Amino acid sequence: MILDDPAIGSIAASNLTSGAGGVGQRYDDLDYVRAIRHGLRPDGTPLAIMPSQAYWHLSNDDLGALIAFIKSAPPVDRRVAKAELRPLGRILVGLGLFEFAANRIVHDAKRPAAPAPGVTPAYGAYLVNVGDCRLCHGAALTGGRPPEPGAPFAPGLTGKHLAEWGEAGFIATMRTGVNPEGHALDPRYMPWRDYARLSNDDLAAIYAYLQSAMNGTSAQ
Template sequence: MKKWIKRIAVGVVSLIVLLVAVVFGVSESRMRRTYDVAAVTGLNVTKDPAQIARGEHLVKAVAKCADCHTADLGGKVFIEPGPMGTVSASNLTTGKGGVLAAYSDAQLETAIRHGVRSNGRPLLIMPSDEYQHLGDADVSAIIAYLRALPPVNRELPRTKLGPIGRVVVTTGAPIIPAANIDHETVPASRAAVPPVGPTREYGQYLVSVGGCRGCHGPELAGQASFEPGAPPSANITPAGPMGRWSEADFVRAMRTGARPDGSKIAEFMPWRSMATHTDDELRAIWLYLRSVPRVASSAKS
């Protein structure tokens, strides 16, 4: 009997070692893969104050970069050391520890719209699957704003995934957006950016590049969060609770972080960034959300 117990124990340990080796090998392969990105031709980065101002608004309100990279874009530890690992949102300035000086404009475009580093390897948890739809003028404005930032001296620990983080990568969860982006074909949406204004079309653009689908799902019907401890995202189609809201309710919720019944919206929802949208932008988003198909979902608001 003792021999059988010993054999079973050896077998279990061997299986665990094999699984660990597979997870490490697969995750390492995916994180070390290099991507060839087609050269971009539509950038026009200047020092024009109007372009820089547009870039600032896109960074702070629309793309919500400050939610991860902090208000001064000096970066922070996005996921604290633990089983998931350590994930840092880069210092996007030219200060000590910053990455900006090491990137050309074309390489910044590749990082923003393709989720690929200057060395060709993928960025982690970078919402490039949404940013890939940014128009050339808006990407140029974002880069112009980054170039105009004052340096921030902030050195951050290197991103390093732990065992749980490697399992997540192995399962194909959207932690490496570059793996799901077509790096050769220019999205039609990029070439057809609608004019800025309170229209359904511009609202669709803002939702597409603003990370809404990354949290609320491809159909905007809500989904479980990939962030540990975060609640599931709400169904924001007309079939969800927002279907009973008025436009004034929506604008007030985005400005104050409170629903019409007075309950608070979870801090994980970037309503503080949404609050900095213009009235026309919030109306555009509202018009678009009212037009999307009704999709039932079990996600709670």
């Protein structure tokens, strides 16, 4: 369950497999592209709580690999309840405070160039964009208020404290969930367990990008 609020509504994550109730029974490759990159269902209506504004940045190769992985998942029979917006949820949508990712994407825009994988600021920027780090840490990564109710203020990622950690300290933080100052990251709000699955080179590339952003030399 992605959202289950008695006032706002309930939204369950889709079953992506080809089992009973799964979208894999009816989605073809183009449907997956439309859903992942554009945040749209096959009929063109927007998907709720689908971070396609981040997945828009996926390279064609990475998107193809992701779709292949989803299609390779063993079928699981599971039907999920349809999304339901309750009165407050409908009010938030009407006021534009609950915006679908599909409405924030310029769907016919030129595809962003995908840098070659490597320990470079350019590839780090790609990973930051795909990971949607700016959703919580702010457009300039200098800190921000996450959209999730109850989430603490997300600190800036381009300050001197991160430089003081060094690359090894940054990687260790992403691997263990504890920063060099001994502060434990709350996995409810900072998905360090997901970043722990990245390779050392990927994490080093992210660190290189954050350092270049701090020095004002990066390109998003």
